[in-house]
Amino acid sequence: MPAGRHHELHSGAAAPRIWLMTGYRAGDNSQVLALAEGLQARLGWPFEIKRFRYRRTELASNLLLGPNLVGVIKEGSSHLAPPWPDLILTAGRRNEPICRWIQRQAAGQRVRLVHVGRTWAAIERFDLIVTTPQYRLPQRPNILHNETPLHRIQDDRLAAEAAAWGPRFAHLPAPRIAVIMGGNSGPYTFDPAAGTRLAQQASAFAKARGGSLLVTTSARTPPDALAAFERALDAPAHLYRWTVDAQENPYFAYMALADELIVTGDSMSMLAEACATRKPVHIFDLGEGKYAMRTDRREAVAQRPQLKGARKGWQRDYLRAFIFRMAMKIPPKRMTRDIRIVHRKLIDTGRAVWLGDPFPAQTPPPLDSVERAVAAVAALFDGEAAQNPAAAGEAVGRKAG
Template identity: 45%
Template sequence: MGGRPCGSCSHTAATEEREGTLDSAGRIGSRQLGTPGAGRDRVLRVMGRGGAFPEGLAGSAGLSTGREDARDRVSDPHECRGNEPAIPADRPRNPAPSGQDQACGDSPLTSPRVWLLIGEKAGDNTQLRALAKALGWSTTEKRCRYRRTELLTNRLLGTTLLGMIRARSDPLEPEWPDLVLTAGRRNEPIARWIARESGGRTRIVHVGRPWSSPERFDLVVTTPQYDLPASDRVLVVDMPLHGVRPEALAEAARSWRTQFVDLPRPRIAVLVGGPTGFIGFGKRTVVRLARESETLARWRGGSLLVTTSARTPSFAADLLERELTVPTRIYPHGGERNPYMAYLALADEFIVTGESASMLAEAAATAKPIHIFDPTREDGPWSRLRPRALGRLVREALGPRRMKRDPLGIPRALVEKGRARWLGEAPRNASRGTPQTDDLERAACAIRRLFPEARDGGAQAPSDASMTPKDGR
């Protein structure tokens, strides 16, 4: 559609000054870390078990160093660029925003009320929180918990709350929001139910792959790994949205810079995902990850900062600890103090398992070199016979085009663009990542265009309290 000014956006270009905290090598606070010290012959854990550590950036909003105005997050202060969808032509413009009796000529909506439908997948929740923070509108999180039968009821009944355990979820009642941000299959019927109860006033923006047709949403923000047909309601961004920002990285560097001074540089962070769909991620895969990571660290003369995630098999941390002999710090999933943001801030390079698009996006945001581990080499035709994989196989074979997913589509695109390289390639200097494109602002700008009656001047960045995850993550 081409770039054009966004009538509802009013921004200033403060991003460059904020991003000045990154030096030319993409490091934050690295000159204050001291010199490498001892510790070459041990593998150390930095955290105990217990608690909850989700994959990707857990509760990114809570890691911010302070409130941010939406005007500080736009790379171009005047334009919405790329393939931003137009307001759907067949969607009637909202009547009076919920809770108001707005007549023609009355004052426009100042700041739309936003609900975030928070589910059980940390990656989805991270994207929703990052997008809400970029919008800077009044935001309320609605935690949702689901019945095991939700797939059946949702597919048979469509717009329903029968798939939701209402007693364990946050209440859904007036005043209805002007906008619902949702992600994941389980939340789709809930979002449509809210829009119906609001009399059609509530707009729905879905992040990720929708199970329903994109035409049932006002906007779908998705990534290339999902094969969605072109539509005025679909915005394709390069990578999943996230909340990694220079100021949060700088704060993490200040808090943790003394913790890793004994580790030789370069410090290489290893971000470990886990099984998904057709990808098994068994013991052989974990052993190969350990060996290829150690090979890189030895060749570079550095050390490893390892973290597992919610999807990582329970045996993986112990197996990695046994296999690795270079200086290493391991953070097993579930520690009390989460160093994930510190790893992003203080690592000089990254190894990321390729099936984790969220962790790839967060690593790429640091503009540091990225090595991508291919977790599919041990998977053969038999890998499609696992129960979870069979379900995906049936969906892709019998379902619509949008149900197909290329789990390594994003890694391949990063490699093709020279922003990353595959781990295990011939030793050479790693490709350097580049900062996140304006994906987040493009998505926020496309949403603002759904509300031409909104005034930016009244938009307030959500408070830290309103953006704090109710599940403690």
């Protein structure tokens, strides 16, 4: 969108100028992009993407200096100058001081700030926070509680990806099962033992159906876990290794072409996108025994395979996991997260099961997280509704129900 120009809505009101702030986490970027695309598709609001690189010292400068750009490496980051936006969409700790700096520069102009996920600054500094259960934020008029993260699954996108990639996978027998790999998350480690278990269970899953696997890694997938997975893989498969500079990525094609999906339980964004397809989703537990994600740990221990030599000695990841568990017990709660809450929500609503459990016979219900978020953001520009944007989003859910 050219600087200084606003597009017009069908009502005649000027569409707000929107800046979308991206960061270093793919999951955060995907969520803010999903919200921006939702606003564009449903309300006709265009957006401009701002990208940033950060200094290694950004944590200290952000904590000590408040709203600032000290933590930003200007070379390689987007230029920030007037005309200032009417709306900022952001996620992640590192962008918060940048967004608040923009608000300060735009003196006399209302710059609404929408944050996706969990904030580190005080809640009242944001016009709207779109959050999910693992962050355990309080009930406030400016906090919209969605069951799952925002997702970019759209029918037209899936159709286009299926048409583009389908012929490449024609040699693989159906049904096709997508395997979506994440990485380490808090107390849960994607180590070689987990990579071996995933390959064994996914291979058995595909072979029992006479099908094949569509496997993708992500930015967080540890190389040693992937190597262990490849060694244990025993089914027809197409494996895509994620790289930052890849010219093409079959991720959405996998979503479109798969009959069922297996997703590692660490990534709430990838789980949400898989569930948004309304296909059977199977959650892979990265942990075992007392390290299991699933709360019925006794069953997880009973199902644990014996993998000789797959895990030897004390690993740094387990020390990190121990520290994370201790932090979970120290207030405030909103500074930590418990992804098991989302797992339970997905299972209780019939959208997913743990890998190895039977999937419900009925079609999973649709997700309305994007629709709810769009309604809440729109409410920020709607007079009295701006005082309680969360209520506007929640009304969408009640109407759909």
